[in-house]
Amino acid sequence: MSSTATYTVSGMTCGHCVSAVTEEVTNISGVTDVQVDLASGAVTITSEAPVEETAVKAAVDEAGYELVSR
């Protein structure tokens, strides 16, 4: 079984930003796939089990961006 959640991240402006967010979110335990749409800021996270929003927020912060909404 897998879980998918989509968040919105602000501040991403280029492919490097996408890479930074993808890398940090991928590092969250249990995450199996991360898809980022630069234009909309949508970050779709697939994981083995639901991921705590606080963990996602921490990862996005670590990358240098802001989690706006789920």
Next chain:
Amino acid sequence: MSSTATYTVSGMTCGHCVSAVTEEVTNISGVTDVQVDLASGAVTITSEAPVEETAVKAAVDEAGYELVSR
């Protein structure tokens, strides 16, 4: 003796872009310092001797951006 030249680069949108351009331009033989102003796109290159514009253009291209003017 050192030489300084300022170019304008378009397409840089964030700190990662600045890092990518700085890294590629720094790799040009003879370059001793590179300063990038993200807001204006100004890239100021200090080198031991004047650097060929074609070398700067190639480095900026390699980083994924465009040299607009000198």
